[in-house]
Amino acid sequence: MLITTTEPPWWGRWREADGATILHVDLSAYAARDALAVALLDEAEQARRRRLLAARARREFALCRAALRVVLAERLGCDNSQLSFGYLEHGKPFARVDGRRAAIDFNVSHSGLHGLIAVGEHAQIGLDVEERRPRKDFEGIGSLVFSTAERQLLAAADDRSESQVFYRLWSLKEALIKAIGTGFSLAPTGIELPAAMLRGARSGEYRFAHLPAETWKLIDLGERRFAAALAYPVTLP
Amino acid sequence: MSNTADRLGTLIRDNLDLDHDPDLDVKFSDVAISSVEAVAFFKLVNEEFSLGLAAEECRQFETLRQLVDFIDARGG
Ligand SMILES: CC(C)(COP(=O)(O)OP(=O)(O)OC[C@H]1O[C@@H](n2cnc3c(N)ncnc32)[C@H](O)[C@@H]1OP(=O)(O)O)[C@@H](O)C(=O)NCCC(=O)NCCS
Numbered sequence: 001m002l003i004t005t006t007e008p009p010w011w012g013r014w015r016e017a018d019g020a021t022i023l024h025v026d027l028s029a030y031a032a033r034d035a036l037a038v039a040l041l042d043e044a045e046q047a048r049r050r051r052l053l054a055a056r057a058r059r060e061f062a063l064c065r066a067a068l069r070v071v072l073a074e075r076l077g078c079d080n081s082q083l084s085f086g087y088l089e090h091g092k093p094f095a096r097v098d099g100r101r102a103a104i105d106f107n108v109s110h111s112g113l114h115g116l117i118a119v120g121e122h123a124q125i126g127l128d129v130e131e132r133r134p135r136k137d138f139e140g141i142g143s144l145v146f147s148t149a150e151r152q153l154l155a156a157a158d159d160r161s162e163s164q165v166f167y168r169l170w171s172l173k174e175a176l177i178k179a180i181g182t183g184f185s186l187a188p189t190g191i192e193l194p195a196a197m198l199r200g201a202r203s204g205e206y207r208f209a210h211l212p213a214e215t216w217k218l219i220d221l222g223e224r225r226f227a228a229a230l231a232y233p234v235t236l237p
Numbered sequence: 238m239s240n241t242a243d244r245l246g247t248l249i250r251d252n253l254d255l256d257h258d259p260d261l262d263v264k265f266s267d268v269a270i271s272s273v274e275a276v277a278f279f280k281l282v283n284e285e286f287s288l289g290l291a292a293e294e295c296r297q298f299e300t301l302r303q304l305v306d307f308i309d310a311r312g313g
Contacts, residue, residue: 057269144292
């Protein structure tokens with residue numbers, strides 16, 4: 001199906017979580033949407049999009065980045081053409097208006113048909129979404145990223161709940177390493193998710209071993225369609 | 238292609254859902270597989286070549302060629 005001139009936005013407000021607005025981005029394939037999205041990107045972003053090898057990856061990037069641009073421009077009261085993005089050491093993007101870093105934080109995640117964007121005033125937001133794709137190697141993957149207690153939880157899950165448990169743990173952990181901006185260059189097995197969250201609590205607090213003075217809030221946003229999580233600092237030194 | 242590159246190519250074709258052939262010099266960041274997929278693949282590479290690397294060590298490789306060179310330097 002090809003929608004033409006009356007294409008509605010492919011994103012919308014999904015939920016509010018403690019000062020952060022989270023938008024859902026529909027990543028279904030529509031040529032007209034892709035074209036509208038690409039038109040909103042600047043030169044650097046268009047070049048990045050062209051480098052991506054898979055059509056799916058190009059679509060995820062363009063649809064999420066274009067939605068992010070519209071939302072940030074609205075919030076910051078600027079024009080799309082004034083916006084650009086910089087990248088921290090491990091690739092975490094931040095926004096610039098007329099070349100100067102903007103006082104707003106955001107994070108983006110995409111998985112399958114679902115993109116999520118968190119925007120807020122918090123200093124370092126981390127967000128992750130994971131469609132629960134069936135796999136045969138959950139425990140094997142878990143051995144490289146989960147702590148001992150998390151691996152035990154996964155091993156205790158029966159066949160029906162294994163993917164729920166795996167993607168929940170994964171998204172919680174990835175939200176934390178995306179909040180701090182390191183991605184997987186920070187040893188993921190060394191991150192022990194809050195014990196209460198392993199028992200099912202929907203939110204908790206976390207301290208990175210190398211940053212003992214900072215407390216991070218972790219929220220489980222998982223729902224029927226996907227696992228998802230949000231992390232941000234509640235105290236900064 | 239070296240023997241190591243061949244073995245990696247087979248691992249990729251058998252396990253990753255890519256709609257293009259693996260290229261030794263394309264950056265992993267431009268292949269843009271999901272992080273779950275990346276760690277799952279890294280686990281297979283670890284097993285195939287008995288590397289014993291941790292998840293955080295995979296970020297040192299930006300391309301397949303760098304991974305091939307690392308494996309070959311370790312004696313395959
Ligand atoms: C951050 C990281 C964890 C993202 O993983 P992911 O599950 O593939 O992707 P998500 O959809 O959740 O997030 C991607 C978005 O996060 C943002 N992002 C990128 N790097 C980030 C970082 N270091 N911290 C926070 N956010 C980051 C970007 O906005 C990106 O989307 P965009 O490129 O469309 O703008 C990734 O940098 C990483 O560490 N990947 C490990 C896999 C890998 O690269 N392996 C190499 C071969 S073994």
